[in-house]
Amino acid sequence: xxxxxxxxxxxxxxxxxxxxxxxxxxxxxxxxxxxxxxxxxxxxxxxxxxxxxxxxxxxxxxxxxxxxxxxxxxxxxxxxxxxxxxxxxxxxxxxxxxxxxxxxxxxxxxxxxxxxxxxxxxxxxxxxxxxxxxxxxxxxxxxxxxxxxxxxxxxxxxxxxxxxxxxxxxxxxxxxxxxx
Ligand code: GTP
Ligand code: MG
Numbered sequence: 001x002x003x004x005x006x007x008x009x010x011x012x013x014x015x016x017x018x019x020x021x022x023x024x025x026x027x028x029x030x031x032x033x034x035x036x037x038x039x040x041x042x043x044x045x046x047x048x049x050x051x052x053x054x055x056x057x058x059x060x061x062x063x064x065x066x067x068x069x070x071x072x073x074x075x076x077x078x079x080x081x082x083x084x085x086x087x088x089x090x091x092x093x094x095x096x097x098x099x100x101x102x103x104x105x106x107x108x109x110x111x112x113x114x115x116x117x118x119x120x121x122x123x124x125x126x127x128x129x130x131x132x133x134x135x136x137x138x139x140x141x142x143x144x145x146x147x148x149x150x151x152x153x154x155x156x157x158x159x160x161x162x163x164x165x166x167x168x169x170x171x172x173x174x175x176x177x178x179x180x
Contacts, residue, residue: 006049007057009176010080012110014102015087016095017066020125023159024087025063028169033160041070043077050170052177059173075109083119083176084110088142090124090156091134099145119175120152123168128158 013021022040026032029046045062062081065071078084084106088095103120112118124142127135139156146152153175155168 007055007177007180008060009057009082009173009180010060010062011083011085011172011176012062012064012078012081012106013085013087014064014106015066016089016092016098019066019087019089019092019095020157020159021066021087022063024123024125024157024165024168025061027159027162027165029061031162033162035160039067039070040065043071048169050173052170052173055177057173057177059169059176061169075105078106078110081106081110081112082179083121083172085121085123085172086152087123087125088137089126089129090137090142091126091129093136096137096142096145103149116150117179119179120149121168121172121175122146122152122154124154124156125159127156127163128161 015021023033025046029048040063043062043064045060048059050057050059062077086099086102088099107115143154146154153171155164157164157168
């Protein structure tokens, strides 16, 4: 491979507490899953190197606290993001209903140069749960929401069963790269 400058892509993951943001990142980066819930406090990032076409990129993925009282770093780190990943749990209606707030808040705080074109990706996580019987948000509902926000790409994932996690993050990296 030729020596090229490595591109750093900053990605931020937002969504309600308990939807599986940390779990998705752990599955993607470490191939690990834990049933135990440990709330994220503040924000932290992990990095992963990957190749997109002929480009080497370093994906810097920022995990954030869904619980308001742990959002201690405020929102300063929203700035400079190349892509924003929104996560909800398919088994919790409230986590879907708050997507509008997360979306709006991100744009407000990050104030990207072209908000209408800023790339988001939506993940509907926990599709494994209870064999799908506890699902309360339909795929159609999620896709309609994505369409209403200017065709946001949508993936249904399971951090537990490692379903669609790599695929989602590859799309995230490609989208971030296109926006970089
Ligand atoms: P905050 O840090 O509070 O914002 O929460 P979070 O979004 O990071 O959620 P976290 O990844 O900590 O997951 C919350 C709980 O859901 C944990 O008990 C996980 O084991 C569980 N969980 C996460 N993803 C999945 C999934 O895909 N399927 C199932 N069945 N459980 C999951
Ligand atoms: Mg977390």
